[in-house]
Amino acid sequence: MTASVKLDPKGEFTFTYPEYNAGWNVQVNKLGGITDLATNKNYPYLFWEAKSKNLFYQTNQNTLAGFVINTDSTIQFLEEQLTALGLNETEQTDFITFWGPILQKEQFALIQFLVDNVYESTVAGLQISPQPDVMRRVYILCSPLKDSAIGLDVVPQEFKSFERFGFTVVEWGGSEIDLTNLKPQ
Amino acid sequence: MKFVFLFLAICSAGFLFAGDRKSILRQNYQVVSDEYNSEVPTGKCLVKGQVLGPNYTADGKQIPLSGATISTLDRKKTCVADNQGNYKLLLDATDTTVYMFMAGYEEIVIWNYNFQSKHVVTINFYPYFDQIYEVDKPVIYLYSEKELNAEVKFACKGALTFTYPVYNESWKVQVNSIGIKDAETGKAYPYLFWEAETNELDFNYEEDGISAAIIKTDSVISYLENSLAAMGLNATEQTDFITFWAPRMILHEFVLVQFLTGSLYDEKISTMQITPKPDALLRVFMLWQPLPSSSNPIKVIPQKFEKFDRNGFTVVEWGGTKLPSVELIP
Numbered sequence: 086m087t088a089s090v091k092l093d094p095k096g097e098f099t100f101t102y103p104e105y106n107a108g109w110n111v112q113v114n115k116l117g118g119i120t121d122l123a124t125n126k127n128y129p130y131l132f133w134e135a136k137s138k139n140l141f142y143q144t145n146q147n148t149l150a151g152f153v154i155n156t157d158s159t160i161q162f163l164e165e166q167l168t169a170l171g172l173n174e175t176e177q178t179d180f181i182t183f184w185g186p187i188l189q190k191e192q193f194a195l196i197q198f199l200v201d202n203v204y205e206s207t208v209a210g211l212q213i214s215p216q217p218d219v220m221r222r223v224y225i226l227c228s229p230l231k232d233s234a235i236g237l238d239v240v241p242q243e244f245k246s247f248e249r250f251g252f253t254v255v256e257w258g259g260s261e262i263d264l265t266n267l268k269p270q
Numbered sequence: 271m272k273f274v275f276l277f278l279a280i281c282s283a284g285f286l287f288a289g290d291r292k293s294i295l296r297q298n299y300q301v302v303s304d305e306y307n308s309e310v311p312t313g314k315c316l317v318k319g320q321v322l323g324p325n326y327t328a329d330g331k332q333i334p335l336s337g338a339t340i341s342t343l344d345r346k347k348t349c350v351a352d353n354q355g356n357y358k359l360l361l362d363a364t365d366t367t368v369y370m371f372m373a374g375y376e377e378i379v380i381w382n383y384n385f386q387s388k389h390v391v392t393i394n395f396y397p398y399f400d401q402i403y404e405v406d407k408p409v410i411y412l413y414s415e416k417e418l419n420a421e422v423k424f425a426c427k428g429a430l431t432f433t434y435p436v437y438n439e440s441w442k443v444q445v446n447s448i449g450i451k452d453a454e455t456g457k458a459y460p461y462l463f464w465e466a467e468t469n470e471l472d473f474n475y476e477e478d479g480i481s482a483a484i485i486k487t488d489s490v491i492s493y494l495e496n497s498l499a500a501m502g503l504n505a506t507e508q509t510d511f512i513t514f515w516a517p518r519m520i521l522h523e524f525v526l527v528q529f530l531t532g533s534l535y536d537e538k539i540s541t542m543q544i545t546p547k548p549d550a551l552l553r554v555f556m557l558w559q560p561l562p563s564s565s566n567p568i569k570v571i572p573q574k575f576e577k578f579d580r581n582g583f584t585v586v587e588w589g590g591t592k593l594p595s596v597e598l599i600p
Contacts, residue, residue: 175460189431
């Protein structure tokens with residue numbers, strides 16, 4: 086089947102692959118993989134990066150829904166949360182091999198996941214035609230921390246998995262947020 | 271129910287990339303003089319000078335590095351710098367290379383110098399501290415139509431910083447037409463992944479220059495696509511490679527790019543032992559460095575890539591490292 090994918094990031098594209106020219110037009114193959122109709126080349130996924138100025142953790146007064154982890158348990162933590170979010174093994178491996186090393190920069194890390202409609206309103210709008218039967222979008226905000234105290238109540242997030250069927254779309258991404266210039270309250 | 275699946279991946283938004291370093295290497299040696307001296311025996315050349323370290327005294331003087339070794343590559347002629355950092359080494363006029371090394375500091379190699387008979391050459395060395403390089407993201411794909419059990423062992427220069435699945439002396443996996451599974455846990459993985467930190471990494475140089483390419487920002491993607499395809503990476507491997515490296519490389523106007531494959535990969539990055547032995551093995555490592563301009567002080571020779579035929583049990587590995595920018599003192 087063919088599909089058209091349009092992204093509306095809050096910010097400017099810095100890199101896309103295959104090239105995004107006002108949209109991606111692709112053929113989705115039964116055995117997996119995507120063919121870019123503009124070039125006829127095959128890709129395992131569509132990829133984009135953008136610069137954004139206003140990305141920050143969502144908080145409610147003194148509470149932050151998220152996690153502060155000891156990064157000795159980074160892998161188990163990510164596997165647990167991504168499984169709860171419904172990512173499959175390939176998606177989890179791609180995610181963990183990218184974000185694991187970044188989270189491990191310090192002994193602790195602050196993490197918040199933006200999922201589905203929060204992703205849409207904070208990171209990027211996504212319009213796919215025909216409309217997917219199922220869509221899951223997961224975005225990680227994270228900050229390596231030397232200290233586990235952040236001056237806010239951190240309340241664990243809970244996620245609902247999802248059933249894949251028909252035309253399924255999964256997107257994941259993230260940003261590392263620099264907290265070093267923030268003053269404690 | 272037919273299940274068709276589109277997967278989008280994004281990495282975001284202009285932030286700190288793991289392993290991003292902005293250190294600048296100074297010119298780390300200087301040939302102060304090269305003069306005829308009748309006291310030097312015929313057929314010999316005297317090399318002398320001082321080794322000064324990267325630390326300074328309170329009044330701004332560079333501290334000499336006593337104990338640094340200056341030597342020919344085959345180590346047959348060597349000497350050690352004294353308390354003032356001074357050294358003296360008598361070479362043959364047929365020698366062309368001399369180098370300085372000391373634990374904790376970078377190695378400095380002087381290639382292709384014309385050491386002339388009955389000459390005294392004064393060379394000062396200014397080593398900086400050892401650089402730590404990140405060996406980024408070697409990923410190992412295993413393919414086999416027939417199901418088989420394999421064990422993958424590897425040894426890299428430097429210390430492992432991250433592995434996935436977790437590497438405990440080896441990875442034991444099951445490979446079939448669908449993909450890779452961890453033999454112990456049964457979990458599926460698209461590839462095996464490791465990262466390391468090392469302080470021993472540099473371009474590979476040849477007698478007359480460096481096999482590499484200087485690429486301008488807007489040609490990075492096409493250069494990578496063409497090179498990786500010529501080397502035999504498939505569409506997924508190419509996309510994984512390009513989406514990881516291109517965003518980092520296009521931040522610079524010019525980059526110097528070298529691919530290490532085969533025995534050079536073994537020698538400079540890591541050796542790998544796979545049981546059973548693969549029918550086809552491809553390993554590609556990219557070294558790259560931002561350049562201040564489109565020219566390079568060392569002659570750049572275009573790289574030739576060999577074709578790769580997949581068959582039977584096929585293993586493909588790729589990885590890379592960004593080397594720090596170089597700025598030469600005029």
